[in-house]
Amino acid sequence: MKKLDDLEKKKIPKNVDERIKRVLEGERKSYVSSLRTALTSIETMEDLGKRLPDLSKFHVGHGKYLLEIFDEEVYTINRLLKGLSEDYASYYQEVSEKGLEDIDVNSLLEEIREVKAAIGNAREERDKLRTLTGQKREELNRLQEGKGLPDLESSIDVLSGEIRKMEIEIRSKASKLQKPIKRMRLGGFADEFARDSGLAIEEPERTLELLKSVKPKLEGKYRKTAEWMLKNLPERTEIIKKKRTELEKLQEKKDEILEETASKEKEIWEIERLIEEKEDEIRRLKRHLEHLERELEESLKKIEEVLGEKIER
Numbered sequence: 001m002k003k004l005d006d007l008e009k010k011k012i013p014k015n016v017d018e019r020i021k022r023v024l025e026g027e028r029k030s031y032v033s034s035l036r037t038a039l040t041s042i043e044t045m046e047d048l049g050k051r052l053p054d055l056s057k058f059h060v061g062h063g064k065y066l067l068e069i070f071d072e073e074v075y076t077i078n079r080l081l082k083g084l085s086e087d088y089a090s091y092y093q094e095v096s097e098k099g100l101e102d103i104d105v106n107s108l109l110e111e112i113r114e115v116k117a118a119i120g121n122a123r124e125e126r127d128k129l130r131t132l133t134g135q136k137r138e139e140l141n142r143l144q145e146g147k148g149l150p151d152l153e154s155s156i157d158v159l160s161g162e163i164r165k166m167e168i169e170i171r172s173k174a175s176k177l178q179k180p181i182k183r184m185r186l187g188g189f190a191d192e193f194a195r196d197s198g199l200a201i202e203e204p205e206r207t208l209e210l211l212k213s214v215k216p217k218l219e220g221k222y223r224k225t226a227e228w229m230l231k232n233l234p235e236r237t238e239i240i241k242k243k244r245t246e247l248e249k250l251q252e253k254k255d256e257i258l259e260e261t262a263s264k265e266k267e268i269w270e271i272e273r274l275i276e277e278k279e280d281e282i283r284r285l286k287r288h289l290e291h292l293e294r295e296l297e298e299s300l301k302k303i304e305e306v307l308g309e310k311i312e313r
Contacts, residue, residue: 126278
């Protein structure tokens with residue numbers, strides 16, 4: 001650019017005819033302006049390679065007087081342009097030797113920008129869906145609370161706990177009698193009882209008949225356990241039966257409420273499915289971004305080897 005400035009500022013000799021002087025001024029202005037524009041547009045070696053054919057013959061077409069009057073300046077500029085051509089030739093040769101012909105950093109950077117933008121858009125859409133899910137969930141909760149679902153579920157939990165506690169107590173007592181009854185080899189229901197303590201709850205009458213028949217043969221802790229069963233099993237199993245019936249009614253009411261609010265639940269499920277799809281899309285885009293960034297880093301390292309200097313990241 002300095003040589004262009006020198007050419008632009010250099011005075012035309014006084015002995016030059018005024019008519020030629022005017023033509024010369026126009027030729028110089030056109031030459032300097034065109035060449036300065038061309039050089040300013042070059043930012044990369046790829047840009048230089050594209051402009052070299054024009055730069056190598058730049059003095060052609062700018063008039064005979066420019067070269068005659070300012071031959072020293074024009075030839076100096078041409079030598080500099082030739083030097084650029086030689087530098088590019090060396091660069092291209094090294095690029096070819098190192099297999100860099102296919103490296104397009106600008107395309108990689110553009111794709112990275114596009115992927116980052118896509119990730120940002122996907123995250124924004126996901127967050128909007130999450131907000132919508134929260135709103136729908138609040139609507140569903142208000143609707144279910146209005147129908148008494150929370151209190152109903154609490155009653156179901158309490159009742160289920162009571163039944164489970166009584167069943168565990170009975171099964172525990174029954175299991176203590178399984179081993180001695182098994183040793184008696186009575187067959188039939190006795191063998192079934194010896195394998196499944198739950199029969200004491202499901203078939204209390206047959207269990208009581210069995211215990212009455214084996215009680216005389218039992219001793220110590222086994223006899224005491226049989227006596228407890230004979231005394232308490234009828235009442236306990238009846239209570240369990242009533243509580244199970246009550247639990248079924250509560251469960252039916254719960255199912256009715258859930259059925260009434262199923263459309264709201266489905267809306268939430270559909271939104272959550274879309275959120276998961278967005279999460280998958282974000283993960284896929286992030287993996288692609290990582291791949292592009294690795295590819296860019298490898299490309300920059302190869303170019304640094306050619307240039308012999310670090311490239312600012």
